[in-house]
Amino acid sequence: MNLPASIAGAPFLADPAFQRVIAAVEQDGDRARVVGGAVRNTLIGVPVDDVDIATTAPPETVAARVTAAGLKAVPTGIAHGTITVVSSGRPFEVTTLRADLETDGRHAVVAFTRDWVGDARRRDFTMNAIYADADGGLHDPVGGIADALAGHVRFIGDPVERIEEDYLRILRFFRFHAGYGRGALDAVGLDASVRLQDGIDRLSRERIGAEMRKLVTAAGAVVALTVMDETSILARILPGGGAVGRFSRVVGLAERCERTLGLEARLAALAVERQRLAEALRLSGRENKLIEAIARWAEEIAARMDETTVRFAVVREGNEVAFAALILAAVHRGEEPTMDLIRLAWDFKPPRSPVTAARLMVEGYVPGPLLGAELRRREAAWIAAGCPVDPFGGD
Known part of the structure; x- marks a missing residue:
């Protein structure tokens, strides 16, 4: 199978707002590449919503450079290396390459690096660790291109290690399969998710709710939810299961x-x-x-x-x-x-209901329970009659 080496021609690459961000960040030997959803979605022909950028530049340097270029820098996650850069009114998340120093199943303490392969290996799924230069050239350190094209949602490295870094990845595993997967779920990833499902109890309900909103509205939600139900994972999330x-x-x-x-x-x-x-x-x-x-x-x-x-x-x-x-x-x-x-x-x-309090008051009703009851009775009769248009045009 010949895998694509470039996504040149992708509309977001030609966006002047995107190009201004790249030009501002790529100075003094630093590099910036698009990573994650924009690259994955372009490869599989799915619309691109957000463009996330990874860079070798430290977050303080990113903020200084984009500000000097006339762009807005918002420190939305500076402790984890993320600066949201606003260009032409659109946000771009720019994150410094990272390595995990400590993880507790919910949060990570990170160090900033210049190691692209190391940054890729700390991510969740192979299809989310594909990088693209500003000209569209692809970098695929963990085999994500083949998996994205095959609809294979696969953890990077050992699924147990990836999940123990952040137990939300169990839900993301099912959510990404619902959105991008084809066929059966990855057996190794599924086994690890089932064995480590106790970790879901450590997650905040806000994070769980955010993932479930995306999962239940995905095209493959039925398949993912069925497996979650059969393995008791769904019962950990929803009262009574699903x-x-x-x-x-x-x-x-x-x-x-x-x-x-x-x-x-x-x-x-x-x-x-x-x-x-x-x-x-x-x-x-x-x-x-x-x-x-x-x-x-x-x-x-x-x-x-x-x-x-x-x-x-x-x-x-x-x-x-x-x-x-x-x-x-x-x-x-x-x-x-x-x-x-x-x-x-x-x-x-x-159409607008002809039944109004003002009309009933003209008939002699006064504000109170009797007027409210008559309003409800007449509106019910109007609806039962098919909601005819008011011949008098309103009040």
Whole structure:
């Protein structure tokens, strides 16, 4: 197999904002190379979101050079060698080559080096340790190019050593397979992840939640979550484990409907003990509110499976919640929703409700419980009637 030696022509390499950062950093014999996701994604034809840069220059030197070049330097992780450089309004993380002096399974004490191979060997997976010069020339010290092209998520060196440096790498192993892997999970990496899973209990819920958000929304989430469930790893993360079978059916049904489910819908499908989900993954208030709304309306729709209930969900919560609730309800009932219900949940844009407090007060109602009850009654009748457009155009 002939492996590519360059990613010349990659759009991000021609970006003037990127080129200004490289020009500022590469002075007095120091080198700067792109590393990680931008290189990996370019090789496999996946869009590039962030461009991370590794350099031989110490972080204080990076900050001084980019500032002198008129760019903004933000010391986002200076203790670990990272300066975020803002060029033309876009952030680029520039990190000095590192070697680990101490690790405790969560954090590392590092020393800065000029050793590119040593920097590569301390990273997690081979596909994340491919470097590219500013002209696109590739440097592959740990065999990452072949693994990236093959969809093989493989730890660098001994998986046990890599995991014991940071137990979050267990979750990253499953998350990267869900996003970039093909076929079965790497057997050696899986064995190490299963044997060392106790280390997950040492991680903060914030770090766990960040990884799980990315995992459940990845294209291969079902495969990764199934293995996590079978090996008891998922039970360490989610209260009660995960309803992976339901998750798989919900995702599959949405795909057959040619629609995409968001994070909250996927978590609502996966959660066994929904009431404890927010704490387990440190969900935001908005995320938790959406999950609760999806679950509540799924119960309502499952009880009736009719247009009126779906329309109620759209009016009260919006199309995203209504569609997710419809899919969950259909899976619960073991039936496919009709195309009319799918289109209603996804596409219906209700007009402004003609039922207002001001109109009821003109009729003689006064603010209070009776007015509120009448508002709810009339709005329900309006929704049941199909949300007709107000012939009087509002208040």
